[in-house]
Amino acid sequence: MLRVTDLASGYQKIPIIMGVSFEVGDGEFVGVLGHNGMGKSTLLKTLVGQLPATAGRIGFAGSDITHAPTHQRARRGLRYVPQGRQIFPGLTVRDNLRMGAAGAGLADDVLDEVLDELPRLKPILGRAGGVLSGGEQQILALARCLCGRPRMVLLDEPTEGIQPSIIEEIIDILLRLKRRSGLTIVLVEQNQDFIRRLADRVLIIQKGRITGEVPPDHLADPALVAEFIGMAVT
Amino acid sequence: MDYAAILALQICSAVASLVLISLGLAVIFGMMRVINLAHGEFLMLGGYAAITAYNNGVNLWLAMLIVAPLTVGLFGIVVERLIIRHLYGRLIDTMLATWGLSLAMIGFVTVVFGNTVSGISAPLGSLTIGAYRTGAYEVFLVLVAAVLLVAGWAVLRFTRLGLIARGTMQNAAMAAALGVSPSLVYAVTFGVGAALSGLVGGLLAPLSGVVPTIGAAYIAKAFITVISGGAAILSGTAIASGLLGTINTAMTFAFTPVLGEVALLAAAVILLRILPQGITGRFFQRSL
Numbered sequence: 001m002l003r004v005t006d007l008a009s010g011y012q013k014i015p016i017i018m019g020v021s022f023e024v025g026d027g028e029f030v031g032v033l034g035h036n037g038m039g040k041s042t043l044l045k046t047l048v049g050q051l052p053a054t055a056g057r058i059g060f061a062g063s064d065i066t067h068a069p070t071h072q073r074a075r076r077g078l079r080y081v082p083q084g085r086q087i088f089p090g091l092t093v094r095d096n097l098r099m100g101a102a103g104a105g106l107a108d109d110v111l112d113e114v115l116d117e118l119p120r121l122k123p124i125l126g127r128a129g130g131v132l133s134g135g136e137q138q139i140l141a142l143a144r145c146l147c148g149r150p151r152m153v154l155l156d157e158p159t160e161g162i163q164p165s166i167i168e169e170i171i172d173i174l175l176r177l178k179r180r181s182g183l184t185i186v187l188v189e190q191n192q193d194f195i196r197r198l199a200d201r202v203l204i205i206q207k208g209r210i211t212g213e214v215p216p217d218h219l220a221d222p223a224l225v226a227e228f229i230g231m232a233v234t
Numbered sequence: 235m236d237y238a239a240i241l242a243l244q245i246c247s248a249v250a251s252l253v254l255i256s257l258g259l260a261v262i263f264g265m266m267r268v269i270n271l272a273h274g275e276f277l278m279l280g281g282y283a284a285i286t287a288y289n290n291g292v293n294l295w296l297a298m299l300i301v302a303p304l305t306v307g308l309f310g311i312v313v314e315r316l317i318i319r320h321l322y323g324r325l326i327d328t329m330l331a332t333w334g335l336s337l338a339m340i341g342f343v344t345v346v347f348g349n350t351v352s353g354i355s356a357p358l359g360s361l362t363i364g365a366y367r368t369g370a371y372e373v374f375l376v377l378v379a380a381v382l383l384v385a386g387w388a389v390l391r392f393t394r395l396g397l398i399a400r401g402t403m404q405n406a407a408m409a410a411a412l413g414v415s416p417s418l419v420y421a422v423t424f425g426v427g428a429a430l431s432g433l434v435g436g437l438l439a440p441l442s443g444v445v446p447t448i449g450a451a452y453i454a455k456a457f458i459t460v461i462s463g464g465a466a467i468l469s470g471t472a473i474a475s476g477l478l479g480t481i482n483t484a485m486t487f488a489f490t491p492v493l494g495e496v497a498l499l500a501a502a503v504i505l506l507r508i509l510p511q512g513i514t515g516r517f518f519q520r521s522l
Contacts, residue, residue, distance in 0.1 A: 103413030
């Protein structure tokens with residue numbers, strides 16, 4: 001589904017991502033784990049086209065999308081739930097979801113399907129996105145992404161600033177999506193427990209490079225975590 | 235009673251005039267944060283488009299309501315594609331570029347049409363209210379302003395196009411990540427703003443006539459109204475027009491037209507001193 005080859009990118013002349021290569025197969029759930037500032041978010045922004053690739057190639061569903069604009073990548077089914085959610089604050093929950101469908105050229109009927117998966121949003125459809133709690137916004141951001149019927153979802157730190165009960169709910173939702181729809185997901189996270197419970201395999205990112213791959217179970221072992229990435233267990 | 239009716243009509247007419255000359259600017263500035271200093275010249279171009287079409291045998295209403303907005307709307311899209319789209323996020327650069335464009339438009343139109351007043355007669359005749367008479371066309375313009383405001387609100391509130399425009403205005407990068415092309419939205423928005431300016435230029439041509447420099451007569455009032463209105467495109471423009479138009483007409487009736495203009499400017503200065511973000515920056519923040 002996704003093939004990244006020798007990808008490089010950064011901000012102005014400062015390189016952040018350097019020579020990153022990896023593949024994600026159909027229906028796979030791949031985690032990318034790394035410290036703050038290691039290039040996790042930069043990697044996702046480059047994949048969706050918010051940052052230009054300075055070298056390398058991004059192949060998605062058989063096409064080269066390295067230089068395609070962001071909206072064309074989204075229209076091909078590569079969708080993004082950004083860090084900080086980026087809900088449209090002045091739009092209602094319903095209109096935020098409609099934006100997800102409109103961007104993909106889908107009718108509003110798709111909202112019913114998504115709301116059946118995420119019923120927590122039903123009672124708050126008329127509220128403005130900007131007044132929701134962080135957890136509600138995260139679920140809304142995920143629902144908005146699903147309204148475009150994506151082939152692949154890129155999730156950037158969905159647990160950031162979210163209370164533990166909502167994190168459990170997000171885990172349940174993602175597991176359900178993985179099981180029922182076979183959605184392909186790339187998740188970047190610092191929360192090792194979260195990534196361990198969801199991912200089929202975990203890529204380690206350090207200083208803008210993929211330095212290894214570990215089975216998720218290894219993240220339960222503090223000694224192995226320290227060996228691979230030098231991170232304390234969260 | 236007749237005096238009160240004619241005064242009310244004049245206030246409505248002044249408010250409508252501000253709404254009309256500001257609407258195109260409000261759409262472009264409010265949705266895209268582009269300060270279009272060529273707005274007055276877009277109005278001027280609409281006037282010339284209507285007059286030229288009419289002089290070449292096109293029905294007056296078609297010339298004003300179809301030819302003028304279509305001409306200026308297409309011109310606006312060309313301007314956006316060639317100039318504006320390279321300057322998004324660069325406020326000063328867009329101001330300089332549109333100012334240059336306004337000078338070029340004035341020069342070009344002067345070369346083509348000459349530096350003389352062109353005009354057409356106002357249709358619809360006059361309206362008698364007791365001992366007073368006023369132009370029925372002015373009442374028509376009040377209705378046009380109301381229709382444009384309601385139609386604009388309905389498009390933004392109820393249509394998918396309006397939803398995409400509102401979403402893109404709030405966060406263009408996120409809209410793009412959902413599959414919306416901000417570039418296309420901006421081109422259409424600029425075209426719609428320009429078409430509105432063209433429509434109004436065409437509609438005002440029978441009242442004011444057109445000269446190549448007539449844009450200067452509109453631009454200051456349009457900017458004052460849009461800035462006073464604040465972030466909400468339609469309600470901000472409507473409320474600011476209501477307030478400033480009423481003050482202008484009341485002072486004109488009580489004293490002189492010159493004092494009416496002075497009062498309008500003074501009211502805007504005081505308003506922006508109290509509400510630097512404009513009326514809808516403090517009140518009606520969630521309105522469109």
